[in-house]
Amino acid sequence: MHPSFSIIVFTVLSGAGYGMLAMLGYGAATRLLPPNPRFALAAFGVALGLTVAGLLASLFHLGRPARSWRAVSQWRSSWLSREGSAALLTFLPTLPFAAGWALFGNNSGVFALCGAIAGLLALATVFCTGMIYASLKPIHQWHNRWIVPGYLVIAILTGALWVNALLQARGLARPSVAGIAAAAALIGFLLKIGYWRYIDTTGARSTPQTATGLDQYGRVRMVDAPHTQDSFLSKEMGYRLARKHAWQLRRVTLLLGFFVPFVLAGLTIAITGRFATIMAMTAAASAMIGALVERWLFFAEAKHTVMLYYGAEKV
Amino acid sequence: MTSLPQNAAAKKLGLVIDLDTCVGCHACAVNCKEWNTGGHSAPLTDLDPYGPDATGVWFNRVHSFEAGETADGRTVHFPKSCLHCETAECVTVCPTGASYKRAEDGIVLVNADTCIGCKLCAWACPYGAREFDADDGVMKKCTLCIDRIYNENLAEIDRVPACVSTCPVGARHFGDLGDPESAVSRLVAERGGYDLMPELDYRPVNKYLPPRPRKAEAGCTGAPAALAPADDDLAGAGLLVRWLDRLLSR
Numbered sequence: 001m002h003p004s005f006s007i008i009v010f011t012v013l014s015g016a017g018y019g020m021l022a023m024l025g026y027g028a029a030t031r032l033l034p035p036n037p038r039f040a041l042a043a044f045g046v047a048l049g050l051t052v053a054g055l056l057a058s059l060f061h062l063g064r065p066a067r068s069w070r071a072v073s074q075w076r077s078s079w080l081s082r083e084g085s086a087a088l089l090t091f092l093p094t095l096p097f098a099a100g101w102a103l104f105g106n107n108s109g110v111f112a113l114c115g116a117i118a119g120l121l122a123l124a125t126v127f128c129t130g131m132i133y134a135s136l137k138p139i140h141q142w143h144n145r146w147i148v149p150g151y152l153v154i155a156i157l158t159g160a161l162w163v164n165a166l167l168q169a170r171g172l173a174r175p176s177v178a179g180i181a182a183a184a185a186l187i188g189f190l191l192k193i194g195y196w197r198y199i200d201t202t203g204a205r206s207t208p209q210t211a212t213g214l215d216q217y218g219r220v221r222m223v224d225a226p227h228t229q230d231s232f233l234s235k236e237m238g239y240r241l242a243r244k245h246a247w248q249l250r251r252v253t254l255l256l257g258f259f260v261p262f263v264l265a266g267l268t269i270a271i272t273g274r275f276a277t278i279m280a281m282t283a284a285a286s287a288m289i290g291a292l293v294e295r296w297l298f299f300a301e302a303k304h305t306v307m308l309y310y311g312a313e314k315v
Numbered sequence: 316m317t318s319l320p321q322n323a324a325a326k327k328l329g330l331v332i333d334l335d336t337c338v339g340c341h342a343c344a345v346n347c348k349e350w351n352t353g354g355h356s357a358p359l360t361d362l363d364p365y366g367p368d369a370t371g372v373w374f375n376r377v378h379s380f381e382a383g384e385t386a387d388g389r390t391v392h393f394p395k396s397c398l399h400c401e402t403a404e405c406v407t408v409c410p411t412g413a414s415y416k417r418a419e420d421g422i423v424l425v426n427a428d429t430c431i432g433c434k435l436c437a438w439a440c441p442y443g444a445r446e447f448d449a450d451d452g453v454m455k456k457c458t459l460c461i462d463r464i465y466n467e468n469l470a471e472i473d474r475v476p477a478c479v480s481t482c483p484v485g486a487r488h489f490g491d492l493g494d495p496e497s498a499v500s501r502l503v504a505e506r507g508g509y510d511l512m513p514e515l516d517y518r519p520v521n522k523y524l525p526p527r528p529r530k531a532e533a534g535c536t537g538a539p540a541a542l543a544p545a546d547d548d549l550a551g552a553g554l555l556v557r558w559l560d561r562l563l564s565r
Contacts, residue, residue, distance in 0.1 A: 001438070063432020063452025070411035070429055074317045080435050081410035137404065137515050138441035205514045206441065208380075213509045213523055214334075214391055217383030223390065226344070226376035229369050232446045236437065305512065306443030309378050309395065 001139065002239045003299035006060035011129060012158075012291045014054030014087070015151065018122035019159020020047035021094060023177065025119020027163070028097070028107040032174060035108070039170045040101035046162055048098070055087060079135055083128035090121040126155040133298075140204035140315060141302040146195040153191055154257070154291050157184035161261055161284035168268060168277040178269040181283070185262035189254060192294065196250060204305060204315045211308040222311040237304035241297075249297050257290020317409040319402065320418035327421040327493035328459055329399050329520035330479065331502055335527045337486040339379050339392025343478035347375040347396070347457075350477035355458045356427060360450040372446045374457040375478055387529055394487070396478070397444035397457035398511065398519030399423050405436035405445060414454070421493070421520055422461055427453045441515050464489070492520050 024043055027033030059065040072088065074081040093114040100111030107115065130148035137143050160181035167173050208222075209215035230238075264283035268276045303315035351374055352359040361371030375396040382391055399416075403423050406414045413430035416423045425436075425445075430453035437445040437454060445456045460476035463469060473480060479487045490499035499522075502508065508522035530536050549557055 061433065063434075063447065063449070063454075064430065067411070067429065067431045070413075071431060071433070072410075074410050074412050077318045077407040078410045078435075080408060080433065084410060132408075132435070135408070136438055137517075138439065206512050210512050210514055212380055212382070212391070212393060213511060213525065214380065214382035216525070217388055219384060220380050220382045222378065223381050224339075224379035226341075226378050226395075227373075229367075231370055231376075232372070232437070232449075233443045235370075236434065236447070237443070304438070304443075305441040305515070309393075309443060 001299045001302040001304060002236050003296045004061055006057050008292060008295045008299070010054045010058035010061070011151070012054070012288065012295055013050045013057065015126055015129070015155035015291070016158035016162060016288065017047050017049070017051030017054060018087075018090065018125050019155035019157070020050070020162050021090065021122040021159070022119040022156060023159045023163045023180070024101075025097070025115035025117070025122070027174075027177070028101065028112045028115035029119070031108065031112075032176060033107065033163075033167075034172055035101060035105045036170065036172060037102050037105040039166060039172055040098065040105075040107070042170070043163060043166050044094075044098040044102055046166065047159075048094070050162075051087075051090075079128050079131040083125060083132060086121055086125040086128050090118055090125055093118040093121065123152065123155075126151050138206075138305040139302050140202070141199045144198060146191065146198055150188070150191055150195060153184055153188045154294065157181060157188050157258075157261065158284065158287050158291055160184060161265060161280070161287050164265060164268060165277070165280035165284045168272065168280040171272070173268065173272045173276065175269045178265050178280070181265040182262050182269065185258045185265060185287070189258035189262065192250075192253060192258070199301065204303075206305045206308060206315065208308045208313065211305065222309070225310060233306055234310060237306050238310060239300055241300040246297065246301060249293055253290050253294040253297060255290070256286045257294050258287075260286040261290070317406050317412050317414060319406060319416055323416075323418050323421065325493045326419065326491050327399075327401070327520045328464070328490070329421070329492045329499075329522070330396070330459075330476065331488040331490070331492075331499045331508060331522050331524060332394055333486040333488070333506075333524040334391050334393065335486075335524060336484045337377075337392045337394060337482075338484055339377055340483065341377050342481050342483060343394055343487060344373060344375045344377050346477045346481035348373055350460065350463065351458070354460070355462045356425065356455045358451075359455065360448050362450065372448050372455050374444075374446075374455070386531075389526060389529070391526060394478070395442060395444075396521075397423060397459070398442055398517070398521040399457075399459060401518035401520060402516060404439040404517065408435045408439045410435070422459045423456070424458055424461070425454050425456055427451070427455075430454050441512050441517065442519075459489075492522065 071084045075085045097114035097118050101107040130151035133142040134147040164177045164181050208220040212220050214220045261283040264279045268280045359372040378393040380391050406416050411429050413426045414436050432452045448455050464474050475489045479489045488499050491497045503522045506524040508524050510519050
């Protein structure tokens, strides 16, 4: 599948933003995070900035962005509609939650309740994002159980890393936030290795034989494509990535996305101060770059059954 | 609206495509483009139409395959358009309700006024039936020529999809596949018509008829196995014929 820049930016930035909201909601509900207004101002500023920037980026994917408000209407059947609805609904409890914490220095009681609801809605949004892909039967590399956990873990990882970095910067370090980030990095590392093993060792049930129904004659291969130049189909679904490049990018994903954040966030469990702040910031930035590469690969390595009609032997 | 119709009528309009007789001439694809660029989902935009990277929206495309490598292997021309599936996931994934399946005849359509151009329906279609019109910003697809088949301004014989009307070898058949007694349903039953990618369970309405078994021996075609020798009895022939026979037999 063609890696769409707007979707990659959207899922990574909004994923981190919703991950931060989940972390802040959890932190307020469990009284883990202090009611410090200056921290809250920075944290909600970054979280909402990431979320809104991502949502705006997603509009660039649309042919008719001005009509995007219609997308909240079909939540009964469409995961994309559910994602859009959850993404917007999250703002309702987030606004009082952020106001209570950042303006009144209060993140308990009713504000903590708003935070808990905001956190759950934020995770629900990311869950829906994963389900958009996991529900697509024509794409074997997406239609599996690795996708939703992958989206959730990377959102929690990047969200926790930014919260950890902002806590460190304010001198309010909480070891358990760094611990959650390190744990998410470890789980994400293992999840991606498991996912790549899965897509490398399995393939879609559909073949050129089932796509054409000509299996009774033997192997089916294309002799003439229906068009001489590219079409929407061959551009959108026909993206191909060289195997050696895929492995390079997988290593970059593991290194920047999970290994570096694991080590640096792990160190900030024990260390505080200016050096720890730099480490925590570096961990967050590294994870974001790793997540962008991971998301690019997520598209580039996905193969659509329509390519069976265009000469692909397997998808 | 993007939920599939709950109380759908029994009527399931669709196409039956005969892979035995299709000669791969692309006339169906061309006539489809011709009609539909002025039809329900008009225009079928072309970008850079006279340049080196001509690309554009087509509802019907003809692929050509080779199947098998033995003496029974063959070249098969394979036209492909929307299959108007019964469990059309292109419909259920639509976030706006622009993509819908008609309850009365099962035709899958896009409402160009509410489509946001997110392309998710194209991802959800395993067959590549949907094409994004980058110029119009909306998704386009085969309408089963909804503006022909119900068009009372056309003579009744012309109320079939453009691809069906133009096929020079009669490889395309249009009708109600929900009615087991219809001509298309009987054709499917008789010739062993099948679904594409049945493993995905989209339950396409359109069916494909397999190539017929190869006629390897003379008897299979109805021709005599050997020809009888020409009649060389000249008894009763005229003088000129006998003279010519003698001249040519020298």
